[in-house]
Amino acid sequence: MRLKDRVAVIxxxxxxxxxAIALSLARRGxxxxLADISEAGLRETxxxxxxxxxxxxxxxLDVADREAVRAFPQEVLARHGAAHLLINNAGVALGGTFEQVSEEDFDWLMNINFHGVVRMTRAFLPxxxxxxxxxxxxxxxxxGLISPPGQAAYSASKFAVRGFSNALRHELEGSRIGVTVVHPGGVATAIARSARAPAGVPEEEVRRRKALTEKLLRMPPEKAGEIIVGAIEQDRARVVVGTDAKIVSLLERLSPVHYWRLLKHRVKE
Structure with a gap:
């Protein structure tokens, strides 16, 4: 895909x-x-x-706000006249086992991570x-490739994004719209620090879990952004970002039921 003089909604x-994706795209013209719930973050980008x-x-923009998302394409068209790329990146994290996570928190996460993707796609597809x-x-x-314990809600949302993306790609085959699904591994963002914790879990346990997760976040976002934009240029249907994600993806394919028996020994508590 030629990116110069295109319009990307992110x-x-x-x-x-x-x-990182935005800046990588900007370098290509x-x-x-730019959409986000944080106005300060938007200004900096x-x-x-x-x-x-x-x-x-x-x-x-809050992607959980149905009416705001429905109105958003007209804002973009008024400023840019067209849209060529829709990058559904907004997401949140929520730690805790299924029994620890309340129904309200589970729905909160799904409303952003999955339904936000669906709403944005429905709004911009025409x-x-x-x-x-x-x-x-x-x-x-x-x-969205593996399902570790303590990530029932987050993993469910990301598997849903994967399934939705794959089905949508098949449905749009033969049209001028391609679909790419991205599976980043440990990218060094603030998602672990900003993750919501279930009510009732001791603060010490929350800090321990977040610290453990942050140790796994190693790839600079800038590198991830370049990989993703390079994949867009190549019209790739699926992108697995990072050596860690590639190894785990292969292990899951080789042992789809028992992979966690092997992986859990690699995770240092």
């Missing part, structure tokens, strides 16, 4: 992988419609992209059909 663009000379707009070439890029996770 959710979760105020930090982490979303910001792609115009940006826009400032970092300013040197690339691309047209950038900032939009405060406009993507108007482009001569377009692509939807959905961020799943390493936990």
């Amino acid at each position: 959710t979760g663009a105020g930090s982490g992988i979303g910001r 792609c115009h940006l419609a 826009a400032q970092l992209a300013a040197g690339s000379g691309v047209r950038t707009s900032c939009h405060r 406009h993507l059909h108007q482009a001569d070439e377009a692509r939807i890029v959905n961020l799943s996770s390493l936990y």
Whole structure:
């Protein structure tokens, strides 16, 4: 896909992988419609992209807000006139076993991580059909390939993104819209630090879990962003980002039922 002078809509663009993708696209001359719930983060991303000379707009958006998402395409079209890339990156984390996580917290996460992707896709799909070439890029996770204990809600949301993306790709075959699903491994973002903890779990246990997770987040977001944008240019259907994710993906394919017996010994408590 040629990216120069295209328009990319990116959710979760105020930090982490979303910001890295935005800056990687800007370096290729792609115009940006940046969306995030954090206005401060959006301003910082826009400032970092300013040197690339691309047209950038900032939009405060909560992907869990059905009406706001429904109205969002018109904001983008008013500023940019078109949309060619939709990158569904916004997401949140929630630690804890299924029995620890409340129904309300489980629904909160699914509403952002999965239903947000579906809402954004539904809102922008008619406009993507108007482009001569377009692509939807959905961020799943390493936990959309494997399902560790303590990640029931997060893993469920990321498997849902994976399944939705794959079915959508098949449905859009023959159209001008491609679909890419991305499975990042341990990328050094703030997602672990900002993860919501279940009520009733001792603070010491929460800190221990977050510290353990952060040890696994090693790849710089900038590198992940370059890998993802390179995959967009190559029209790839699936991207597994990071050596850790590639190894775990292979292990899951070789032993889809018992892989955790092997992996849990690698995770240092």
